Amino acid sequence: MLLPCVASAQFSIKGKITDRSSHQPLPGASISIGNRSSTSNSNGDFSITFLEEASYQVRIRYIGYKEYSRTIRISGDQTLDAALERNSFITDEVIVKATRAGENSATTYRNMNRQEIEKNNIGQDLPYLLNQTPSVVVSSDAGTGIGYTGIRIRGSDGTRINVTLNGIPLNDAESQGAFFVNLPDLASSVDNIQIQRGVGTSTNGAAAFGGSLNVQTTTRRDSAYAEINNTYGSFETWKNTVSVGTGLINDKFTFDARVSRIKSDGYIDRASSDLKSFFLTGAFYGKKDLIRANVFSGKEKTYQAWNGVPESILDTNRRYNEFTYEDQTDNYQQDHYQLLYTHTFNDKLSLNTALHYTYGRGYYEEFKDADSLKNYNISPVVIGGTKIETSNLIRRRWLDNDFYGLTYSLNYKPQNTLELILGGAYNEYRGDHFGEVIWAEVPYVDPASNYTSAKRRYYEDNAVKTDFNSYLRANYQSGKLNAFFDLQYRRIGYSFLGFDRNQRNVQQKDNLNFFNPKIGLTWLIDSRSNVYASFAVANKEPNRDDYTESTPESRPEAENLKDIEAGYRIRGENFQAGINAYGMFYKDQLILTGRINDVGEYTRRNVPSSYRTGIELDGQWRILPQLTWAATASLSRNKIRNFTEYVDDDNEQRTFEYKNTDIAFSPSFIGSSEISFRPVSNTEIAFLSKYVGKQYLDNTSNRSTVIDDPLNRDRVLSAFFVNDLRLRYNTGVGSIKDIGIAFQVNNIFSELYENNGYTFKYIYEGALYSGNGFYPQATRNFLLSLNVKF
Incomplete structure (x- = not known):
């Protein structure tokens, strides 16, 4: 080339x-x-x-x-x-300024602008658009990057990554995960993203234990526009997006709208996705005031592929899906309402506030084969003198929730060398969890009506969670030295249905108070380079299952993280680069150990001491005017100092002790490369590569125990190296501003790989048996996109 x-x-x-x-x-x-x-x-x-x-x-x-x-x-x-x-009016950048790291901040971060997002946004979910950023590993249940997808940063999963939209929390308050499947094609309404690694700056919502995704949606566009984007790809994948905007009206108002549909059959059998979304926004720009209202919604229906593929059939049927019931689907809709307001009192003082409300509701439906009726509080049925205690049945498990609150930040800059930010939020979550049996093979009597029925609500759980935080941040510049400190207080209140000390299932409460200080220094070597160092503390509460599946005696403690970051950044005429070293030291990190607690559940347990240390490189070099190379590399060590594993042995559990084991799903090396070549004007050929090292499925580092495993199965995800090819051509014709054609071939060399999995083990007749499940990814596949802008 x-x-x-x-x-x-x-x-x-x-x-x-x-x-x-x-x-x-x-x-x-x-x-x-x-x-x-x-x-x-x-x-x-x-x-x-x-x-x-x-x-x-x-x-x-x-x-x-x-x-x-x-x-x-x-x-x-x-x-x-x-x-x-x-x-003469305020710009949208002020909306997210309080939760963002600045150019010379002593924080490890990466910015993505709208142009960078657009060139990758041809059908796959938002995590896949971030795949070329440092220390990131993405996964997909369906194997295509559409539907249920996941992201890990520095080995930390989505429940440990803080996600905000315009400074407003997106993470679910109870599970603490961010589910992008609920907001399909969100990227088409995103202006920019800042990815912070480590604890990062104080923000709102879930604690950042691996990183943060700070997303800003549509901002002001001065000219009227219309865009039509259509994508077709392998596995009957379709993406249709229409976007329109008025531009700036009378130098004061803008209105933008988008509607999207994404459908795919998925690589895994029946792992289909049917996703719909819309985004509406309107803004008023005054001399001292900015008001923006956002209304957006996503609706998803995905066929379940949650259980992956058993290792025993992986070689013969990589697309296997154990679910065969026609309506084995997940169905959910989430509506978001945001009202953002900024007022500038003078050139030194400004105020940002936001009111928000999110309404989510939906269920997943599943067929259960010969399930015990007592699990559904149904008495045994006598038919023909035979007592029947099990039945084939269909159940739906529902979640109906409301999330609302207020965020704020007061920015004060008394002089050019000093800036103070007082910010925070109060958020409240109300979740109604309930399950219904909608069909059973045997009839039963509904005790509420005393009539024979095939529909029954068999559990109900109402939960309330409040989350208040306030932070004070100061940035001070003295000559070439930039210093910041950031002090955050966070208080959480949680009311839930769980087991008390007498193992009665009753409503309970827990309150937690956290103090999260941060400090950092940056030395400006010259106008193009700087060095920095920071220290930050974060605390994180247990999630819903940790609370509901335990008693106060077995309930885990909150987690604590101390994060040290140090790095060097440089920007030249033809290159930019950054190298960063970090140490993340955990106290009471929550992990799966296999232990059954006092209510008979496998829940996460605290380990006293664990850590992640590593070095990250992020660089871009324009070798020739037509040729650019961008690359990232992450080398890390992720360890639990002392780990106790519990393994079922008939009606008891045996323990095995380990020292300095690897944390599960934490590869020691992650690398990416993007070579971009522009042979002629408006044309790009890009070759993208991603390497992810070996990952352990549990926290034993795959070490042998004192009992041999007859099947001798490694509990690991093998390293994989995947390459994609992207071709783009853009041109304008007459009144059409831009016609963009993109053709992307994913996994061009048809690598057979899995990027996620799970494992289990047990002892039977004195021998240790283990089993693995994996999530295979699609072999060579393509996406072809046509984007027309007016």
């Missing part, structure tokens, strides 16, 4: 970015010329090199100023000085 490249004349452009009124330099302004970009230094200067002779669109953006845009012709080295005019 490189051999045919012919070097052409290459030129540079440099200049200075200043304030039009004061003539003061504007450091940190964003300059883009074609597909090249740069940032102005502390003197407002910028430089971009390796430009071919051509016409380019120049865009310069700086928070609080009007965007500068013009077309220039490059035929030699040029100088471009731009004087930016202050906006």
Whole structure:
């Protein structure tokens, strides 16, 4: 691919970015010329090199100023000085500023803008759009990246990753996971994302024990537009999206709307997805006020593939799905309402507030074969003198919940070198959990009506959770030293149906108070590079199952994390890079040990001491004007110092002791690469690679116990190396602003791999037996997209 490249004349452009009124330099302004970009230094200067002779669109953006845009012709080295005019209204960037890390912040982060999101957004869920970022591993139940997908950052799963939309929590309050299947095609309404690794800055919602995803949805677009996007791909995959916007009306109002549909049969048998969503937003921009209202919703119906494929048939039928009942589906709808308000009192003081409400409801339906009637509080049925205690039946397990609250941040900047932010939130969750038997093979008497019935509600559990937090952050600049401290207090109250000390299932309460301090220093070596170090503390409450499936005596403690980050960042004319070292030290981390507690459940248990340490690299190099290489690498060590495993042996459990075992699902090496080649204008050929090292399915590091396993099965996910190819071409025709064609071949070499799994073991007649389940991913498959912008 490189051999045919012919070097052409290459030129540079440099200049200075200043304030039009004061003539003061504007450091940190964003300059883009074609597909090249740069940032102005502390003197407002910028430089971009390796430009071919051509016409380019120049865009310069700086928070609080009007965007500068013009077309220039490059035929030699040029100088471009731009004087930016202050906006007469507030920009959307202020909405997420309080929960974001800044350019010189002592926080480990990666930003993705709308253009980067768009080029990858041709059908797969949001986690797959983040697959090329450092320390990330993604997974898919259906094997295609559509439907139920998961993401891990530094080995921490989705329940330990804080996700916010415009600063508003997305994580489920009880399970603490963020389920992107409930918001299909969210990426089409996203303007930018900041991915923080480690504890990160104080934010709202679930504690960040591995990382944070700070998502900002649609922001102001000054020109009216309409976009139609259609994707077709393997496994009868379809994505249809229509987006429209009014642009800025009377310099005050904007309105945007999107509607989407995604359907796929899935790689795994019957693992189909039928996903629908819409997004509506309207905004008012005043001289001192910004008001934005967002209304968006997602509805999903997915056929269950939750149980994966047993290892015993993996080689003969990788697409096996044990579920065969026609309506073995998950059905859920989630509606979101957000009202965001920003007021600027003066050039030193501003206030951000948001009211939000989320309504979720749905169920999953499943067929149960010869299940015990007593599990459903149904008395045995006598037919023909025979007492029947089991029956085939169909059940639905429901969740009907409300989540609402208020977020706020008060920003005070008394001088250029000092900024103070007082922020926080109060959120309340109310969840109604209940189950129904909707059909049974044998009739039974409904005690409520005393009539024979085939529908019965067999459990009901109402839960209430309150979450209050407040934080104070200060950033201070003194010469080349930038310092910050961040102090957060968080109080949680949880009322739930669970077992008391006498193992009665009654309503219970728990209250937790957390203090999460953070401190960091950044040294500005020069305008292009800096070094930083930070220390942060985070505390995290147990999740719903930890509470409901235990008694106060066996209930686990909250987890504690101390996170140390240190790194170096540099940005040059043709490259940018960052290297980061981290140490995450846990006290009482919750993991699965196989132990059965006092109510007969397998629940997570605290381990006294565990840790994650590692080095991460994130870089991009423009080798030639047409050729760019971006790469990430993560090398880590993830250990539990002392681990006790419990294994069932008839009616008792045996224990096995281990030292310095690997934490499950924590590969020691993760790497990614993206080689982008533009042979001609408006055309891109990109080759994407991802390597994920071996992962253990449990916390024993696959070590042998004193009992041999007759099946000798390794409890590991094998390392995998997957490559994708993406082709893009964009052009404009007449009144059509842009026609974009994208063709992506995923897993181009048809690697046979699994990116998620589980294991179990037991002792029978003195021998240890184990079994594994895996989630195979699709072999070579494609997505073809046509995007038309007006």
